[in-house]
Amino acid sequence: MPELNPAQTSAALIRPAIPATAWMLGIVSLLMDVSSEMINALLPLYLAGGLGASALAIGFIEGSSVAVATATKFLSGVLSDISRRAKPLAVLGYGLGALSRLIFPWAVSLDQIVLAKAMDRVGKGIRGTPRDAIVAAVSPPEIRGASFGLRKSLDTVGGFVGPLVAVGAMILLAGDILSVFWIAAIPAALCMVFLVFFVKEPAGRHSMKRGSFRLVDAFRLNRAVWAVIGLASIIMLARFSEAFVLLKALEAGFTPAWVPLSLVIMHAAYGLTAFPAGRLSDRIGTSGLLLGSLGFLIAAHLTLAYAATVWVYVLGTVLWGLHMGLSQGLLGAMIAAATPEHLKGSAFGTFNLVTGVVVLVGNTLAGWLWHSVGSATPFLVGAGMSILALIGIASGAGRFRTP
Incomplete structure (x- = not known):
């Protein structure tokens, strides 16, 4: 067996630094998430109470808004690959999200909330794919998991700060939810400043020959990509919107002004886990971490199903956040690793x-179960689906390793 000389050993141990562009996109995500979570933390209460x-x-509104966003993500991914320019699409997407913040404070009916959510989700759909494509393009393969984990961690710092600001504003404003929605427009505006002036798109993407991309290629992704997509679909089916976690807080004894605190706790666990999980995945692969994440999700579902006190509920939100931290950044890194450079936008889309x-x-299923059977039922069904996902990953672990 050949021996490594000291220079080779040093090179193997020293990993490249995370690029500045990945840091800037993390800050952009942080600011927009502060704005989003200030609204999302209070929106279920406003919908149900106001x-x-x-x-x-509520389940249909949350689900349809995600569906609108993700349909848009596919189109933006294809456009990113065709044009070789991702930043303009990211600016458009974040801009729509910022504009939607001006609609929420005026909304006095369900259709107006749906309009605002649709604009926000279309913006999210447009920006998510080109943003991830830029992170993938600027990150060397050996630190790709760390780059995606960092962006997720900064994003979840926003998820931590946003609900905390919402709690403080609710206390200071005597529970005036609509005034909190107005305050949420401020970090969204700052997000646009950072994106426009501080995020640089890598020159390599738009210098590639346009002929290297064909529209039909967007529908001919390789088996490795589809394996990751199938895996993620199982996980997403088992993990429904956090809106139901927020509604459960009221049953556990939270007053409306303090409900956003549950998101603070969840995102603290999420943010503290995502970056270390990404770095660890660069060294040991993804299968073990994904299995661990589903173990936490099963525990979270079972805990929340029977949470009748504040402390049991808090434990459930911590477990939910640990699941998110161990899984979210990994899926993006797995897609990036399995996809050719000229199809990364289409793959993410x-x-x-x-x-x-x-x-x-x-x-929609979770909302129907909550409405028709009881608040514990969606969590119990989610636990069952999580067990099926865990068995599926354990039986085919080799297919989900990143290179």
Whole structure:
């Protein structure tokens, strides 16, 4: 067996630094997520208490908004690959999200909320794929998991700060939800400043020959990509919207002003886990981490199903956040590793399109179960689906290793 000389050993141990562009996109995600979570933390309460919406209606609104976003992600991914320019699409997507913040404070009916959510989700759909394509393009393969994990961690810092700001604003404003929605427009505007002036698109993407991409290629992704998409779909079906976790907080004893605190706890666990999980996946692969993430999801579902006190509920949200941290960044890195450079936008778009349809089905089912059977039932069904996903990954672990 040949021996490595000291120079080779040093090169093997020293990994490249995470690119500045990945850091800037993480900050952009952080700011937009602060804005989004300020709204999302209070929207289920506003829908149920202020507008009288049922759990079934809330589930459909949440699911359809995700479906709209993911259909848009597919189109933006294809456009990104055709044009070789991802940043303009990212600016358009984040811009629509920022504009939607001006609609939520005026909304006094369900159709106006649906309009605002649709605009926000279309923006999310447009920006997500080109943003991930840029991260994949600027990150060397040996630190790709770390780059995606970093962006997810910064994104979840926003998910931590947003609900915390919402709690403080609710207390200071005596529970005035619509005024909190107005405040949410501020970080969205700052997000646009960072994106326009500080994010640089890698020159390599738009210098590639346009002839290297054919539209038909977007529908001919390799088996490795489809294996990851199938895996993610199972996980997404088992994990429905956090809106139901927020509604469960009221049953556990939270007052409306303190409900956003549950998202603070969840995103703290998520954010503290995502970056280390990404770095670890670069060294040991993804299968073991994904199995661990599903173990946490099963525990979260079972805990939340029977959460009748604040502390049991808090434990459930921590477990949910640990699941998110161990799984979310890994799936993006797995797609990037399995896809040729000229099809990364299409691969991320297809990934988001398929999983978005699954989320629509899962959220609508969860809403129907909550409305028709009881609040514990969606969590129990989710635990059962998570067990099936865990068995599926364990039986085919070799197919889900990143190179």
